Amino acid sequence: MLYYEFRKILSKTGNRIALLALLVLLGVTCYFAVNGYGTSYTDEQGVSRQGISYVRKLREARLAWEGPLTEEKLAAVIRKHAAVIAAPEYNSRDVTEQNIAYSWTQDYQDIRQMICRAFGEFRSYDYYKIDSLSPEDAADFYPNRIRALRTWLDTEAKDMYTEEEKDFLLERYEQLETPFYYTWYLGWDKLFEYGPTIQMIFVLVMGFVTAGIFAGEFSNRADAVFFTSYHGRKKAVTAKLWAGVLLSAALYWTVWGLYSVTVLGALGADGASCQIQVHVGWKSFYNITYGQLYLLMSFGGFLGSMFLLLLNMLVSAWTRSAVIAVTAPFIMIFLPSFLSNLSVPWLSKLLGLLPDQLLQMQTSVNYFNLYRIGGRIMGEVEPLFALYGALSLLLLPTVCALYRRAGRG
């Protein structure tokens, strides 16, 4: 039964086109991830080069700074930068000369960004902040991160959190192990940057495929034969649901796996043990590594995709319309983006718990939405997993029950 449900889904021309489109979009996304911003290498002549071999050169250059980011290392970076900005090439009006000067900085660009964040305001970023620093300032690098949060909590965010919540955030910041370990992490960085895109594309395309699983019986006018068959109101309905779930799960891990292997294969998989605070999560109060964030993204994306596709199947079973069902994931993914423009604190908390957040875990770990559940304060990641794990499990029997009733007038 399940085998023929798969055949029904995969034999549909529309579904085949959708899956082909998914493959093409995966290719395009991988291309942008591998060739996007930050992947070029500027040679000694000031010429910007793109390609895998130049990514390797960039990696070699940055690995010169690999290791714990100690005060001495940070001071060395500040010193080197001071030398670069004093050079005539850096101050030249000629673009090529400026590019040559840039080529001297590209080995420490990652560390430069961290320094700029550490010495800037909590909610601002000044790329040239390092220009005004002296090697002695390096000692303030780690304390500054905590100091900036404390200042922000005492001023701008004064009324946004309770004292207990403020203590929670500060405690998390203080718990972060220092010094950070620095290594080449561009592969992970790009994987996280385009990860949400590929997960959203997956949900939208698969939404098209799964929308027809239940509604298809009605649109093909095959419902009468289906519901009058022996298993028509029990096992056959369950088989439909499992076909949708298993196909979605298998394709999710295939797409995510291909994406991960391509990006990490091209840009390198070093840096899995780096704290996310070295780049993507400088302000995050989640003290986790890139490898752990990857797991969060993988399973968050999986849970989010499964929930949205189950919701899509529920709408399909309920309305008997694939067209209406297809819109469900669209609404759930894009509506929060519109609503997020409204700066209402309670709305921000609510939006933090919508399922689209599971498809953008690298953003979720950076949000400062706090929830008190069972006397414990936590960010949005924990409740997201618990909530949508439970809701997905609840949707499984609900879809079946709804569809079983659909065929009886």
Added chain:
Amino acid sequence: MQLRLEHVTKRFRETVAVADVSVTMENGVYGLLGVNGAGKTTLMRMLCTLAVPTEGRITCDGEDIFEMDMRYRKILGYLPQDFGFYPDLCAEDYLMYVASIKGLRPAAAKKRVEELLHRVGLYSVRRRKMKKLSGGMKRRAGIAQAMLNDPKILVLDEPTAGLDPNERVRFRNLISELSQERIVLLSTHIVSDVSYIAKRLFLMKDGRIVHQGSMEEILEHTPVRAWLCTVSKERTNACLKKWKVANIRAGSGGNELRVLSDLPPMEGAAEAELTLEDVFLYYFGEKAGDDDALL
């Protein structure tokens, strides 16, 4: 096997689609005749558990079919009027899928599908996609799916609609062959479909069974006679207004009319043998001329 409908009524808000229908069926072919909108499909959908009666009950060997649930569907075969399928599956896969949801084990299903493909003449096109089959082939695939579980109750709703005369004859013969040891209920508005094969007929009008019996009983008890009379072409229109005319045949000496009337409509009218088509026209009046009712 006995299928009994007891005072079955189905309402859709204010509309009464089926009104107080009580019939009993045992093995054999039953014809349900009525014009479009008479309530035939609603009645059949209730028999197939797709619709629940508003009043009354349907029993199979004394047990409510809705309470029997899966046990009833195990012995049921249904070819809906609006027979749908999965257009991108080939005929064989389509039947294999239906066999699986009908609870046939894969090995038995394969054997049964092959047997039925041969029986309905689709074996040579079994790998062809359903959407590429002709109308007649699709209907034959429809009857094959209904027969997959060797049903004891076979419900066929307008099975010959849209088929050409050759396909209709072939279909009729097929149903006749399949009617052994089971109840076959055949709904149609095409009189010739049932006049040859049905052991008992139900005439349905406005949701009610207005007449039932064997063809002979129905012909015998219909309170009208058929007359053949020839009139000039100029008088034909006047005759059409005055009597129920079942047929007009143009001839060189005028038009030969087949008139339904208790008494001879005019001098010289010759009595003809009453047919089921005459009865259909008598009961269903002008509506009987809709679509291809008298084909």
